[in-house]
Amino acid sequence: MIARNWTLKDWAFPLVVLGGAALLAPLPAVAGSYWMALLVNILMYSVLATAWALFSGPTHYVSLATAAFFGLGAYTMAFLGEKLPLPLVYPAAALIGAVVATVVGLSTLRLSGVYFVIFTFGLAELVRQLVTWGEAKFGGTVGRFVFIDVNQQGIFWMLLGLLALVLLVGYAIQRSRLGWALRAIGEDETVARHSGIDTTVSKVAVFVVSATFMTVVGAVMAPRWTYIDPSIAFNPIISFQVLIMALLGGAARLYGPILGVVPLAILFEILQANFPNSFSILLGLTFLVIVYFVPNGVVGLIDQGRDKIARAVGRRPHPAE
Amino acid sequence: MTTRLTPSRRAVVGGIAATTLAAPYVRAQAGAVKIGFSISKTGPNAGGANVTTLPNYQLWLKETNDAGGLKLPGGQRRMVEFVEYDDRSQSEEAVRNIERLVNQDKVDLLFPPWGTAMNLAVAPSFNRGGFPHLASTFFVERQPELVQRWNNMFLFLDRPSTAITALTDLLATLKDKGLGNTVALASVQDQFGLELVSAARAGIAKAGFQVVMDRQYPPGTQDLAPIISEAVRLKPDMFLAFSYPPDTLALTEQARIGGLNPKVFYTAVGTAFPLYKQRFGANAEGVMGIGGVDVTNPKIRDYIARHNRIVGREPDRWASTTTYSTLEVLSQAIERVGLDKAAIIKDIGANSFETILGTIKFDKNQRVDQWWVGQWQQGEFVALAPTKVGGTKAPVFPKPAWPTA
Numbered sequence: 116m117i118a119r120n121w122t123l124k125d126w127a128f129p130l131v132v133l134g135g136a137a138l139l140a141p142l143p144a145v146a147g148s149y150w151m152a153l154l155v156n157i158l159m160y161s162v163l164a165t166a167w168a169l170f171s172g173p174t175h176y177v178s179l180a181t182a183a184f185f186g187l188g189a190y191t192m193a194f195l196g197e198k199l200p201l202p203l204v205y206p207a208a209a210l211i212g213a214v215v216a217t218v219v220g221l222s223t224l225r226l227s228g229v230y231f232v233i234f235t236f237g238l239a240e241l242v243r244q245l246v247t248w249g250e251a252k253f254g255g256t257v258g259r260f261v262f263i264d265v266n267q268q269g270i271f272w273m274l275l276g277l278l279a280l281v282l283l284v285g286y287a288i289q290r291s292r293l294g295w296a297l298r299a300i301g302e303d304e305t306v307a308r309h310s311g312i313d314t315t316v317s318k319v320a321v322f323v324v325s326a327t328f329m330t331v332v333g334a335v336m337a338p339r340w341t342y343i344d345p346s347i348a349f350n351p352i353i354s355f356q357v358l359i360m361a362l363l364g365g366a367a368r369l370y371g372p373i374l375g376v377v378p379l380a381i382l383f384e385i386l387q388a389n390f391p392n393s394f395s396i397l398l399g400l401t402f403l404v405i406v407y408f409v410p411n412g413v414v415g416l417i418d419q420g421r422d423k424i425a426r427a428v429g430r431r432p433h434p435a436e
Numbered sequence: 437m438t439t440r441l442t443p444s445r446r447a448v449v450g451g452i453a454a455t456t457l458a459a460p461y462v463r464a465q466a467g468a469v470k471i472g473f474s475i476s477k478t479g480p481n482a483g484g485a486n487v488t489t490l491p492n493y494q495l496w497l498k499e500t501n502d503a504g505g506l507k508l509p510g511g512q513r514r515m516v517e518f519v520e521y522d523d524r525s526q527s528e529e530a531v532r533n534i535e536r537l538v539n540q541d542k543v544d545l546l547f548p549p550w551g552t553a554m555n556l557a558v559a560p561s562f563n564r565g566g567f568p569h570l571a572s573t574f575f576v577e578r579q580p581e582l583v584q585r586w587n588n589m590f591l592f593l594d595r596p597s598t599a600i601t602a603l604t605d606l607l608a609t610l611k612d613k614g615l616g617n618t619v620a621l622a623s624v625q626d627q628f629g630l631e632l633v634s635a636a637r638a639g640i641a642k643a644g645f646q647v648v649m650d651r652q653y654p655p656g657t658q659d660l661a662p663i664i665s666e667a668v669r670l671k672p673d674m675f676l677a678f679s680y681p682p683d684t685l686a687l688t689e690q691a692r693i694g695g696l697n698p699k700v701f702y703t704a705v706g707t708a709f710p711l712y713k714q715r716f717g718a719n720a721e722g723v724m725g726i727g728g729v730d731v732t733n734p735k736i737r738d739y740i741a742r743h744n745r746i747v748g749r750e751p752d753r754w755a756s757t758t759t760y761s762t763l764e765v766l767s768q769a770i771e772r773v774g775l776d777k778a779a780i781i782k783d784i785g786a787n788s789f790e791t792i793l794g795t796i797k798f799d800k801n802q803r804v805d806q807w808w809v810g811q812w813q814q815g816e817f818v819a820l821a822p823t824k825v826g827g828t829k830a831p832v833f834p835k836p837a838w839p840t841a
Contacts, residue, residue, distance in 0.1 A: 148564075149539035152532045244654070251625050251652060255634050258553065258627035260578065262585070340527040342556035344627055346480065346655075347527050387529070388536060391521045395478060 128286050128369075136279040143268040151267045155339075157380045158274035159332060163353070164361040164372035165281045166328035169288065170321045172366035173297035176227065179354040180219070180235035183242045184212050184326045186348035188333025190246060193259040193343055201263065205273075205334055212330025213323050215242075220319035220326075227304070236354070243349035250345075257345065263338040273335045281328050285369045288324070293317055363405055365414025374413040468517040469506050469775065472543035474533030474558070475550055479525025483681065485550035487709065488573060488755040491747040493518070493547060496763040498746055507771045519543055527557040534561040544775050545766075552576055552627065559586055566777045568769075568784060570762040573755050577631050583801035588781050590765075591802045592758050596631040599726065602808035604639035606821040607674065607700065610833055611644075615699050616673035620649040622663050622687065623678040632678040632704065648672055655680065664690040667698075674700040681706030684725070685715060692719055692838045699834035700724060708810055708817050710750035720812040722835035727754025728810020728819030730827030735792045753810060753817040761791040794827065 143151060163181055171178050191208040199207065223234050250257045265273075288294050296317040299307035308314050337343055364375025386397050409416060473493065476485045497516055500506050505513035519541045523530035530549055537543045538561065546567045548555055555574045562569040563586040572592040576582075579595050607615065619640055623633035629652070640647060648670050651663050660683060667675055675698040677687050684706035691701065706712060707725020716723075729736050739760060743751040751757065766780070768789050773779040788797035796803055807819035811831055818829045 147539050149535045152535040156528070156532060247625060247654065251630055256577075256627050256630045257625065258576070260556070336528070339531060340553075340557045341559060342527075342553050344553060347553060350526065352524075352526065384532075387521060387533070388540075392477065394522060394524070 125290075129283055132279050132282045132286075136275055139275055140272065143271055148267060151271060153380070153384055155267060155271055155274065156384075157377055158271065158278055159336060160357065160360055160376045160380060161373045162274055162277045162281055162332050163329055163357045164364065164376050165278065165285065165369070166325045166332075167357050168361045168364075168366040168369075168372045169281070169285050169328075170318075170325040171361070172368075172371075173294070173301045174318060174321070175301045176224075176318070177232050177358070178235045178322075178325075179232060179351075179358065180238045180326070181329055181354040181357045182349050182351050183235075183239035184216065184329035185333035185336075185353055186239070186246075186345070186350075187212055187215060187242060188330035188335075189261075189337040189343050189348040190259070190333075191330070192263070192334040192337035193261050196261055196263045196338070201265070205331055208330050208334035209327050212327045215330075216323040216326030217319065220322040221315070224315060224318045224322060236351070239349050239351060239354060243345045246349075247345045258342055259344070260342055261337045261340065265335075265338040267339075270335055270339060274332070277328065277331060277335070282369060284324060284328075288321065289369060293320060297321060359402065363409065363412055365412030367412075368414045371412060371414040374417075378413075468515040469545070470517055470519055470541065470543040471545045471547060472519040472521075472534075472537035472541055473547035473549065474521045474523045474530050474537065474554075476525040476554065477522035479523075481525040481551050481554065484573065484755075487752060489550040489759055491743065491749075491751065492756060492759045492763065495743055495746050496760070496767075499742070500767070506767065509772065509774050523549060523554065527553060530554050530557050531561060534558045538565045538567075545777070548572070548574075548762075559589060562586070563588055566781075568766065568777060568780045570766055570784070572759040572762045575628065575631075577635075579802060580800070587785075587801065588777075589801060590762075590784055590798055592762055592796075592806075593755075594802065594804060594806060594808075596628075597635040598804075599808040600632060600635035600639045602822045603676075603702070604636070604643045604645075606809050606831065607645070608643045610700070610831070613833055615833070617645045618648045618670070618672040619645045619674045619676060620667045620670060620672035620698070621647060621676055621678075622649075622651050622653070622660075622667075624657075624680050624683055625652045625654050628680070628705075629678045636676065636678070645674070653683070657683065658686075660686045661690050661694070663687070664694045664696055667691075668694045668696045672698050674698055674702070676700075676702045678704045679706070680704070681709060681711075685712070688712075688716060688719075688723065692716075695838070697835075697837045701835050702809075705754075707812075708753035710752065713812065713815060713817075719838055721814070722811065722832045724809055724811045724820070724831070724835075725817070726808065726810070727752070728807040728817055728828075729753045729757055730794070730807075731816045731818055733792070733794070733827060739792045757793055758806075761789075761793045761796060764791040765789045765796060794825075 142154065146154065167178065167181060170176065188208045191211050192204055195204050195207055219238060223231065226234055247257055296307065296312045299312055300314050300317060304314055340347065360375040360379050361372040362375065363379060364373060365371035382401060386394050390397055475490060476482050497518060500516050505515040507513055519537060521533040523533055534546065537546060546562060548569055548571050549558060550573050552574050555571045559569060566588060569586065569589040570592065571589060574591060575593050575596060577595050577597060579591050583589055583591060621633060621636060623629040637647065649666055649672065651666065653660065653663065664687065675696060679687055684703040687703055702724040704726045707723060708727035713720050736757065739757065740750060765784060769780045769783040773783045785798055785801060788795050805825045807825055807828065809821040810817045811820050813829065813832055820828055820831050
């Protein structure tokens, strides 16, 4: 039964992604600039969280390096934005992100557990200090202007395109041998290695893909702020927020993180708009509630609900007979 | 959407409060003027925002409403209410707060956030909505280019290079009075510190001084003793630090303990804070810093007294006074032309304004004449330079050695 449905499912996911993107694309025509600002925020975190879960979901390596790559992208835009034609800056950011992620991945993915978490957190700080040092030494100042005319609509479309792309790439990875290898690593890395999987290559490959997307998001977002400095570009809050959103949604499924991003982004907005002076306290309380009541994420809730329905449906025939 | 619930509830409450308050002033019109702002109430920028910006907004609000409201052309008055959000020191939040203020809360006017980065982040939104942007905590070298890009932006602080020219010119006049020519520099490694120190290197060379030490430290550095120890060893004639409030306090403290006694001791932001005087008392005498006011001006004295009474503490003598002057300029423009944003922008660009800082007149949207070097003299932070602005005092020179306490 499942086997027969495979081919249909094969096409269903990419079609849903493309259809969804096509449906959302005309939104700037109807949404006012306040709603656009909210949508840009949701999309930005959707891409980041999905990219995060691409690597961290199957491998269970919790990464706090999101801000490092995001900031790298923002700085690429700041450095090259006025020197290269705009369409070339994004590929340049992707390339830089990929190269840095390869170097970082090769040197660190031998770490695991809490050591990896701490290292990735340190990575953002390391890149930030390097940028500060380089700017002070050679640039003469630390802040950089980003005078690039990309309006909110432009950013919205780019992020929407990136989201569709990251979902499709994620889907392709999941369906490939690489996807199986990652899941094996997540279950038990030693066993995976013994069954002939080159764990380092697999981990680095997906880490690079994930980081590349994060870097491009940074490059897309930078023009919105006109000015960046290391503390804006490498803000650790970005790493934490992505982690929390992805975990709320559920990192086990490709679409899981988005289910976390949307409610949290809307919740942040409501808290921010209505309780601007007690935002942090309410946010903390919300996290407690989430961890306590939704430990497996929204995806977990959906699975639970599905199980229940299935059980209810399964039970029904008996009294009917 | 639920998002709009509370602002409107707040509007109702504010409205009720406004009507009650306005009852004696029959001329106040129904419907308060809504002024919105996004500011860093939390996060790394909160310190600056809470010393410089927020108290002045509150002071202005209270005074305006106590007087019966904001004066409009023809003598009408309308009460003012604030819609305020916290940007948590994040640029993205600041941008979104401004979008919300403009599109959801439909504010009549916007006040700017605190700090260069935040002002730059929201500048495109201010410009798109045609809002006057009177920035007082904004300090970058590329200002002339910015006001060309955004003609709704008015900059109340001139550029770092101007600040440095005022300082080095002042130091050059002290040469005949026995100031030697060795300089020790320390600077915080961010946009502010770096732009100042690079301007300073050029200015110092031009004045014929010699740099014997040039140290930088990252923002947030806790231990500045090594910098002071090095300076003590080198015995410079001048010690110039382009620092932020925490480092300003730490450097002064270390210099006192280490017995660093140059003829000129200069620290940047924070020197003009009342906190500096409270912390160092008589030790502050002769210390130079960024900012300064004309303490003989009765308007300034009155402002300090009001700030003290209403906010409950003294204002600093640089950015606070500047921030308050932005509000004076804005109210005066509104009194002349009403709440039409384009008319306000035109009015501010064309006219001159009487403020606590004296007459303010913009040259291509930039305020050019202002005090850049101040000094603690008998418990007051007085302006020293540039002298062409007027209201300056002669420097206490050489700086007295730290009293051994």
